[in-house]
Amino acid sequence: VFHDVAYKAKDRNDLLSGIDEFLDQVTVLPPGEWDPSIRIEPPKSVPSQVKGKKRSSLSCRKGLKEEGHHAGPELQRTGRLFGGLILDIKRKAPFFLSDFKDALSLQCLASILFLYCACMSPVITFGGLLGEATQGRISAIESLFGASLTGIAYSLFAGQPLTILGSTGPVLVFEKILFKFCRNYGLSYLSLRTSIGLWTAFLCIVLVATDASSLVCYITRFTEEAFATLICIIFIYEALEKLVDLGEVYPFNMHNDLNKLTSYSAASSYLNYWLVVSLYSGYLPELFALHFKLFSLQECLEYHGVFRGSACGHHGPYIPDVLFWSVILFFATFFLSSFLKKFKTKRYFPTKVRSTISDFAVFLTIVIMVLIDYLVGVPSPKLQVPEKFEPTRKDRGWFIDPLGGNPWWTLLIAAVPALLCTILIFMDQQITAVIINRKEHKLK
Structure with missing residues (x-):
């Protein structure tokens, strides 16, 4: 009977239930005290496996139900102002020094290198997209500086430093809508964005003071899996979208006519060359510098033209795809x-x-x-990293006036979009923290 259970078990709970059922039904005889002449009659009825599976499914559901409630001490409402924050500090203080000591391992080094590569590329890419959406108001260098500042501060003082803060797709949509609104109504985008940022920081402090993180206990495992799946789908979609966009930036031509190479019009710098032509008059050659568009490919070869540049190989033009x-x-x-x-x-x-x-x-x-x-050596697209640490636009500094040239009432009305931004950040960060704090990760 247990042989069938072992082969048909779908998970660990089914196997444990089979072992429990086997121990309940089996008769164990101590070694050395059994007389072979005494035989035990076989049971009249074999116990049903359906009951064992039912008990297994019930125990599995019960375990999922207990896990889904996240009934941990860190998610209990204290009822005091900043009570949850104080308890988090007390819980983290004993492990604060060991967090730095435990980092001196090979696995942590692998994680650091992976996270560096995983964080740097999206931040700079997102900064480039943000620079296009805001016409250079906020671009790659601002995104990189903001991600570095918040990442260091969050890792040092957060209750769960394994959570990575970063901009996502909804944030980019929010910035596009805000910039379009400011442009239509003649408002200063950076000043209004600064006001929204200050309001967002204030609302986040209010959430911390009121133990709003305790609401995470109502998030089910289904919501966690749906959120994790959404993140995976977004990253896969963005990667494939970037690959498809390369087809528009670098289109391939299946009908290249190399004889018309000199008449092609392209924005690439390596095509803007002059052709060095050797014309033999008498015994001595005369050199002339003529633009290559005046000749066809065959004429260039007849006049002893020389191909030069990264698009040319040793035996003729070379166009990498x-x-x-x-x-x-x-x-x-x-x-x-x-x-x-x-x-x-x-x-x-x-x-x-x-x-x-x-x-x-x-x-x-x-x-x-x-x-x-x-x-x-194929000129594949590379990640454009800023060379200097300075604002993208020369007409502003690092500190922005929240009011600027906007009317005074924009300081108050900025609380409305700040509320939406706070909800977005709160849900994103809290669900990510819940996924990290699962029991199977065995975190302290």
């Missing part, structure tokens, strides 16, 4: 990362080496693919 190379990099990065992540279960190398490779899977994949891209 950036789109296809980007697709190769995209899927090669995914498959190599998946392979290295599962390297822990392979048969190659000692256990320590396999475990180290698995921990550094993402970072090793990024380094390998960047090196391959550099060696191949």
Whole structure:
């Protein structure tokens, strides 16, 4: 009977229920005291497996129900002003020093490198999109500085420092709507955005003072899984969308006519070359600098034209296809990362080496693919990082007047969009913290 349960069990609870049922029904005889001449009659009826499965499903539901309520001491309402914050500080204080000591390990180093790569790219990319949406009011350098400042402060003082703060798609939509509103009504975007930021900070302090985090106990496991799935879908969609957009920026031509190469019009800098032509008159050649558009490809070769520039190979013009190379990099990065992540279960190398490779899977994949891209030399799109630490626009500094050139009533009306922004940030951060604090992660 237990043999069938062991093979048909769907999860750990089914297996434990089968063991309990087996121990309830079996007759155990102590070793050395059993006489082989004495036989025990077999049972008249075999116990049903349906009851065991019912008990297993009930226990599983009960466990999920208890887990879904998040009935932990950190989510209980204290009824005092800033009571939850004070208790969080008391709970975190004993582990504050050990958090820095425990970071001196190989696994933490792998996580740090992975998080650096995972955070840097979205922040700068989001900053570029924000710069396009706000016409340079807030761009990559501002997003990078804000993410660095909030990331360091949150990691040092937050109750759950493993949560990563970052801008998401809804925040970009919010900024676009706000900038369009300011442009239509002649308001200063940065001043109004500063007012909204101050109101948002005030509302977040109110939420902390009133123990609003205790409302997380009403978030079910279904909501957590739906939110985690939404995040995965957003990242997958954005990655595929970037890949499709490359087809518009770097289109491929399946009917290239190399004889018309000199008449192509392109914005690339390597096509703006002059052709060095050698005309033989008598015994000595005469050199002339003529624009290549005056000749066809065959005429260029007849006049001993020389191809120069990154678009030319040793034997003629070479046009790399950036789109296809980007697709190769995209899927090669995914498959190599998946392979290295599962390297822990392979048969190659000692256990320590396999475990180290698995921990550094993402970072090793990024380094390998960047090196391959550099060696191949195809001009694939690169991440544009600001070179100087200065505001994007020269006509402003780092500190913005909340009022600026706006009317005084904008300081009050900014509380309405700030409320929407606060709800967005609160839900995003709290659900992420709940997912991190699950029991299976075994966090203190």
